[in-house]
Amino acid sequence: MSFKKILYITCLIVVILEIVFLKLMHLGHGYFEFEELPAFGALVGFWGTLFIIIVAKSLSKVVTKREDYYD
Template sequence: MGIEKKYLVCMLYVCLAVTVLAGVLVNFHEHAHAAFLWQAIPGFSAICGFIGCILIIVVSKALGHHWLQRGEDYYD
């Protein structure tokens, strides 16, 4: 199990690296494609996904814990 997990984690890192590299390469070719300034940044989608996901989790949970989440019998 341990080896398998290590292998999977390794694969994940390889995939991450490959997509970022591929993104940089494509960026050279299709530079005119960018609709916004930030799309010209190589690996913008990667940053967007990583930061976006953390933001969504943290902000949602903060909203939930401080305001929106109530006990299951709240409406009874």
């Protein structure tokens, strides 16, 4: 089994666990209303990382220079 397949299956299991334990069995309690979204952790992980990558890549258009820039 390839590494990517393991990753996809892990993601799926985590989403199922989040929905089962938090949404169906109500084992957790969030601080905010938006935490009540199904699989909140997975959403933060996905969109948060996407946000970081997009910001970093657009920033690098301005700040990334050749290594001898300061010499």
